[in-house]
Amino acid sequence: ETGVTQSPTHLIKTRGQQVTLRCSSQSGHNTVSWYQQALGQGPQFIFQYYREEENGRGNFPPRFSGLQFPNYSSELNVNALELDDSALYLCASSLSASGRRFEQYFGPGTRLTVT
Amino acid sequence: GNSVTQMEGPVTLSEEAFLTINCTYTATGYPSLFWYVQYPGEGLQLLLKATKADDKGSNKGFEATYRKETTSFHLEKGSVQVSDSAVYFCALSGRNTGNQFYFGTGTSLTVIP
Numbered sequence: 001e002t003g004v005t006q007s008p009t010h011l012i013k014t015r016g017q018q019v020t021l022r023c024s025s026q027s028g029h030n031t032v033s034w035y036q037q038a039l040g041q042g043p044q045f046i047f048q049y050y051r052e053e054e055n056g057r058g059n060f061p062p063r064f065s066g067l068q069f070p071n072y073s074s075e076l077n078v079n080a081l082e083l084d085d086s087a088l089y090l091c092a093s094s095l096s097a098s099g100r101r102f103e104q105y106f107g108p109g110t111r112l113t114v115t
Numbered sequence: 116g117n118s119v120t121q122m123e124g125p126v127t128l129s130e131e132a133f134l135t136i137n138c139t140y141t142a143t144g145y146p147s148l149f150w151y152v153q154y155p156g157e158g159l160q161l162l163l164k165a166t167k168a169d170d171k172g173s174n175k176g177f178e179a180t181y182r183k184e185t186t187s188f189h190l191e192k193g194s195v196q197v198s199d200s201a202v203y204f205c206a207l208s209g210r211n212t213g214n215q216f217y218f219g220t221g222t223s224l225t226v227i228p
Contacts, residue, residue, distance in 0.1 A: 033216070042119075042204050042218030043159070056215055090158055104216070106151075106158040
């Protein structure tokens with residue numbers, strides 16, 4: 001059983017550019033959540049995808065968007081990058097069934113630096 | 116609303132010392148409570164959890180008890196090791212949070228030999 005994987009590991013972008021981060025869920029998991037962890041802070045919830053639909057969103061602007069694919073892998077897209085977008089982006093997968101969500105497992109994260 | 120407050124760090128302890136990291140929460144309903152650990156350069160790993168009041172979560176010598184009356188979930192370990200050096204995050208989640216996780220700001224622990 002493979003765990004949650006994310007790519008790339010590190011990324012450097014320029015302000016105003018666009019970026020796509022990728023996440024492969026743990027086998028058997030149908031729900032993916034994305035978090036932003038700024039330096040020295042706890043993770044902040046961006047959004048969650050369940051069965052390819054957005055299923056909850058935190059306090060992030062629309063330039064943060066996502067996708068979930070039929071194999072439950074996911075992408076996080078950020079447009080018009082700002083310096084404050086520099087952070088560790090974490091993906092977490094879990095199994096949701098009958099209105100319950102079971103334990104979520106985190107990937108190692110993608111470190112995004114915006115210059 | 117929902118929020119988690121952790122004691123400020125950093126915390127530095129000698130090996131075999133007793134550890135307490137305080138965590139209190141505010142939530143609607145009855146969430147599940149979690150402690151996650153993050154080692155340098157890595158993602159978050161679940162350390163322990165408790166799903167209802169008076170439950171005690173435990174793992175690798177760490178313990179935390181879900182105290183509804185004090186809205187707390189303090190992390191304890193009787194004898195820390197150098198390998199316990201990491202950042203510890205308290206978190207809550209549940210149906211009333213839309214299953215979203217709310218994390219504290221983290222407490223950095225350094226254990227010196």
